[in-house]
Amino acid sequence: MKKEETKPRNRKNLSKKLKLIKKNTELIQKYIDELKK
Amino acid sequence: MGRKIVVTESQLKKLIEKINEEAAGYDDFYIMNQHGGKSMALLVDTLNDLVQVFKGISAMLNSDNIEYVDLRENLMAAVDLITEINDVMRIVFKDFTDKDVIKSGEIMHRKLESYQEKIRMMVNMGEELLSKENLLNKLESMTENVGNSMAEYAIKLRGADKTFKRRLTKGRDQRNPDFN
Numbered sequence A: 001m002k003k004e005e006t007k008p009r010n011r012k013n014l015s016k017k018l019k020l021i022k023k024n025t026e027l028i029q030k031y032i033d034e035l036k037k
Numbered sequence B: 001m002g003r004k005i006v007v008t009e010s011q012l013k014k015l016i017e018k019i020n021e022e023a024a025g026y027d028d029f030y031i032m033n034q035h036g037g038k039s040m041a042l043l044v045d046t047l048n049d050l051v052q053v054f055k056g057i058s059a060m061l062n063s064d065n066i067e068y069v070d071l072r073e074n075l076m077a078a079v080d081l082i083t084e085i086n087d088v089m090r091i092v093f094k095d096f097t098d099k100d101v102i103k104s105g106e107i108m109h110r111k112l113e114s115y116q117e118k119i120r121m122m123v124n125m126g127e128e129l130l131s132k133e134n135l136l137n138k139l140e141s142m143t144e145n146v147g148n149s150m151a152e153y154a155i156k157l158r159g160a161d162k163t164f165k166r167r168l169t170k171g172r173d174q175r176n177p178d179f180n
Helices: A011-036 B009-023 B029-062 B068-094 B099-129 B132-173
Strands: none
Touching: A011 B029, A011 B132, B029 B068, B029 B099, B029 B132, B068 B099, B068 B132, B099 B132
């Protein structure tokens, strides 16, 4: 198999996706805290 | 003999839907309190475990200097944990009553399995074929995708919990809390 080229990570997209991941995680954690009450 | 009541098919359907919705699938207060409560607690716990796994993955994605070896080790541990969580959820779904939660949970379940499979494949390729940077980029897109279905599932679980709590409150106020 041919080795994939290593490209520098796209910082703009990276932060956007990471923000979405964190936002979802926080939202779910908030719901869990509510559910545990 | 009781009085006969004539209802149309659509009226009957609506009535059944309403009863099912209000009773959260149970027609007995005590069974709902015990069985529904335990199932709900298990689903909340498994979702909580899942979120902790994803917090760990998110921390790795955020890290600028994580070593490939550590990334690989942690990802394989995450895959194993997801398998355990998925197994528990699958058992609870078999005996749960809220259709929306089950449907949304099964979608999430399938996405998690696909997520695990892709992680295994990427890790097995090794750093020679898939660099750390590329692995992290792919992992990020995959995690975002699974995160969306987890949030959908959490919303449905929250909805079901509200229905349970509403019915429990109503049941407690009645001397003979039979839903029939």
